[in-house]
Amino acid sequence: MNNNLINQQITIQNTRADIIGELEAIIQYENHLDVTENPQAKQIIRHIVAEEKMHVGELFGLLFHLDPESKKQFELGYQEFVEGRK
Ligand SMILES: [Fe+2]
Numbered sequence: 911m912n913n914n915l916i917n918q919q920i921t922i923q924n925t926r927a928d929i930i931g932e933l934e935a936i937i938q939y940e941n942h943l944d945v946t947e948n949p950q951a952k953q954i955i956r957h958i959v960a961e962e963k964m965h966v967g968e969l970f971g972l973l974f975h976l977d978p979e980s981k982k983q984f985e986l987g988y989q990e991f992v993e994g995r996k
Pocket of ligand 1: 961
């Protein structure tokens with residue numbers, strides 16, 4: 911594998927790891943949201959959770975750009991979910 915392909919593969923794997931990081935952040939923030947009774951903290955954390963969810967979308971966009979096979983399989987999986995609900 912040449913250096914460009916190696917770097918591309920590292921970037922793809924790092925993007926997947928970054929998606930995991932964003933999802934873990936959402937879980938942590940929502941757990942904190944559940945336990946705090948401070949209205950100001952709730953407001954700020956809700957805003958941050960929304961941003962983290964957007965980051966997930968941005969990173970999936972990057973992953974799908976870098977690895978079209980991931981996009982194809984994601985869409986097939988999503989389609990199976992949608993058809994399973996009919
Ligand atoms: Fe984030």
